[in-house]
Amino acid sequence: MADLTIKNLKKSFGDVEILKGINLTIKDHEFVVFVGPSGCGKSTLLRSIAGLEEVTSGHIYLDDREITELAPAKRDLAMVFQSYALYPHMSVRKNMSFALELAKESKETINAKVAEAARILELEPLLERKPKELSGGQRQRVAIGRSIVRQPKVFLFDEPLSNLDAALRVQMRLELARLHHDLKATMIYVTHDQVEAMTLANKVVVLNQGQIEQVGSPMELYHSPANRFVAGFLGMPKMSFLPATVLVCDHQGTRIQLDDGATLTLPVDGTSLRKYSPVTLGVRPENIHVADPAESHFTGRLDIAENLGSDTYCYVKTSTGETLTVRTPGNFTCNFGQQIGLSLELDQCHLFDDQEQALPRLERIAA
Amino acid sequence: METKILDADAIRTMQDTAPTAGGVSKQKARISRLMVSPSVLLLLLWMVVPLSMTIYFSLIRYNLLYPGENEYVGLENFRFFVTDLGFMAGMTNTLLLVGSVLLITVVFGVLISLLINLAFWGQGIVRILLISPFFIMPTVNALVWKNLLLHPVSGVFAAIWQFFGAQPIDWFSELPLFSIIMIVSWQWLPFAILLLMTALQSLDQEQQEAARLDGAGPWALFWHLTRPHLARPIAVVVMIETIFLLSLFAEIFTTTGGGPGYETTNLAYLIYSQALLQFDVGLASAGGLIAVILANIAAFFLVRVVGKSLTDKQ
Numbered sequence A: 001m002a003d004l005t006i007k008n009l010k011k012s013f014g015d016v017e018i019l020k021g022i023n024l025t026i027k028d029h030e031f032v033v034f035v036g037p038s039g040c041g042k043s044t045l046l047r048s049i050a051g052l053e054e055v056t057s058g059h060i061y062l063d064d065r066e067i068t069e070l071a072p073a074k075r076d077l078a079m080v081f082q083s084y085a086l087y088p089h090m091s092v093r094k095n096m097s098f099a100l101e102l103a104k105e106s107k108e109t110i111n112a113k114v115a116e117a118a119r120i121l122e123l124e125p126l127l128e129r130k131p132k133e134l135s136g137g138q139r140q141r142v143a144i145g146r147s148i149v150r151q152p153k154v155f156l157f158d159e160p161l162s163n164l165d166a167a168l169r170v171q172m173r174l175e176l177a178r179l180h181h182d183l184k185a186t187m188i189y190v191t192h193d194q195v196e197a198m199t200l201a202n203k204v205v206v207l208n209q210g211q212i213e214q215v216g217s218p219m220e221l222y223h224s225p226a227n228r229f230v231a232g233f234l235g236m237p238k239m240s241f242l243p244a245t246v247l248v249c250d251h252q253g254t255r256i257q258l259d260d261g262a263t264l265t266l267p268v269d270g271t272s273l274r275k276y277s278p279v280t281l282g283v284r285p286e287n288i289h290v291a292d293p294a295e296s297h298f299t300g301r302l303d304i305a306e307n308l309g310s311d312t313y314c315y316v317k318t319s320t321g322e323t324l325t326v327r328t329p330g331n332f333t334c335n336f337g338q339q340i341g342l343s344l345e346l347d348q349c350h351l352f353d354d355q356e357q358a359l360p361r362l363e364r365i366a367a
Numbered sequence B: 001m002e003t004k005i006l007d008a009d010a011i012r013t014m015q016d017t018a019p020t021a022g023g024v025s026k027q028k029a030r031i032s033r034l035m036v037s038p039s040v041l042l043l044l045l046w047m048v049v050p051l052s053m054t055i056y057f058s059l060i061r062y063n064l065l066y067p068g069e070n071e072y073v074g075l076e077n078f079r080f081f082v083t084d085l086g087f088m089a090g091m092t093n094t095l096l097l098v099g100s101v102l103l104i105t106v107v108f109g110v111l112i113s114l115l116i117n118l119a120f121w122g123q124g125i126v127r128i129l130l131i132s133p134f135f136i137m138p139t140v141n142a143l144v145w146k147n148l149l150l151h152p153v154s155g156v157f158a159a160i161w162q163f164f165g166a167q168p169i170d171w172f173s174e175l176p177l178f179s180i181i182m183i184v185s186w187q188w189l190p191f192a193i194l195l196l197m198t199a200l201q202s203l204d205q206e207q208q209e210a211a212r213l214d215g216a217g218p219w220a221l222f223w224h225l226t227r228p229h230l231a232r233p234i235a236v237v238v239m240i241e242t243i244f245l246l247s248l249f250a251e252i253f254t255t256t257g258g259g260p261g262y263e264t265t266n267l268a269y270l271i272y273s274q275a276l277l278q279f280d281v282g283l284a285s286a287g288g289l290i291a292v293i294l295a296n297i298a299a300f301f302l303v304r305v306v307g308k309s310l311t312d313k314q
């Protein structure tokens, strides 16, 4: 069992409050990913859990035991650092056995555990080498091995793959997923990489300025973000936002008018809105389609098209100067400055009120 | 002169142990050899001329009191120097001096640099104060100790002893070698602190945190992370201090003058007293050569050890 519970955790450096009351529950076997813009406090939160930072107030529980004040080594956690932090003067074997030796385990146990970790991570041929004689990916594996041998309840990773090249990152990502499956361990993982977050996580925690914006499965966050920040943060390329005003709001849906005059009816519960109040429409690139101008919701002028082979991303300027990102097939061709018609998948659009909170989507009434 | 030979020795070993790039063509090697040859030649000349003069002087009778009687005497000068009463004393004192000062500066250097590496108020000032003795001239340093601190009547130590009702110690006659060791350690401790302190600042923070998570306490942190990290700077401290301590002179000259008896006479001082007090250049040259040989033996082992730690350790 390894349930981690964080209650109203606050952390200040001097006068600056970095974590402003974090509440979070992490269940056994979960793979939790912290994402958020740089400087939002992801590392600080992770280090507070590890015990490397003293918290200002709040509580951390591992299962039923409070660990807030406990020394790092007594918390049953292991951490993998971005720089790997291998001990440079020790061989790979010694790096992995260090914690066990400090814990005064017997020689046989140590050897067995190190051999097991080396087998899992395919480090057997490298055991006698020093860290400087290893490649980046191998160092990464040693750092993971060092945490595996301790059999901790929770693994903490702080951007472990960010120093690797793209190909190796994909490989290590798969290995991490396999490891999580094999070890049945609870893992907390900080990353900047959306693909890592989406593919690895059972649960994504979006942090912003020391606060949790939303917690949920990757698909939940992607398809029903709680607010404009989460909507804009997840997804590559980003969601486009268009300002609009409410015309009609009832149980059937919400009718809005975009600034350039087009009107749309969205299957969104707008009962909390008032007529003429300002709202923001959010659309992901894949939910906009290029259409015949006569049948489309509105038109725009093509600014730039980026062809990635499988897809072409078109950046389209509306008549009011907003930029929309549109995903089109890879063979789409279009000229700079050309007027194109755009139609939206209305049931996939998001509407945010003037507090930037998402409005709940209506269950399909017709269907 | 000893130092010159040592330097050449050191440079040679460094070149030997330097990584040889596999892909460098012979052409390039020849060019680089050509480029360094003037300085190597100059160094060689610098070394060879005084060395051969010393060797020549050591083999003849050459006393300034008896000019003109410069006949060849073979190894007579060496025999005379080695069998001199002061020789064994000089050897032991040299070794004792170098050994204890090295021990004191390294042990206290590590402890003090660990201490001042912690964050505390006034850190900058304390560091400067700790480093400053190194910038005082050896003669001035020795005089300050002799007249202000250790003086049996007017010294600070005497005042402290008297304050506690104890009989003040006459340091230079009762504990002469210990006093010299104290003075020289005071002079060289800042050097060790300076080097070790900078090394400590480059100690990786995340490694320490990883070790803390692995369950390492302060002692384990020191033993498994800090100590290996400091191995190289300590080796450098030992090597450089040895070179200078082997030829320690000013501190002895200004305080005890080698006495009482031979109690604080080291080899450098012995040679000085042979050459200038007894005007026997031949004897002093023989002593100088013996000192050179001893210094080179020491240097040989030191350079091996240091060179190893420079190339082996990360």
Ligand SMILES: Nc1ncnc2c1ncn2[C@@H]1O[C@H](COP(=O)(O)OP(=O)(O)OP(=O)(O)O)[C@@H](O)[C@H]1O
Binding pocket: A013, A018, A036, A037, A038, A039, A040, A041, A042, A043, A044, A045, A192
């Ligand atoms: N020791 C410290 N003293 C003062 N401020 C700190 C300290 N450590 C971090 N901070 C501040 O806390 C904030 C959060 O830092 P943190 O390292 O948690 O960010 P992060 O979300 O991990 O960012 P990144 O994604 O860039 O790693 C930053 O504004 C940083 O300047």
Ligand SMILES: [Mg+2]
Binding pocket: A042, A043, A044
């Ligand atoms: Mg960080």
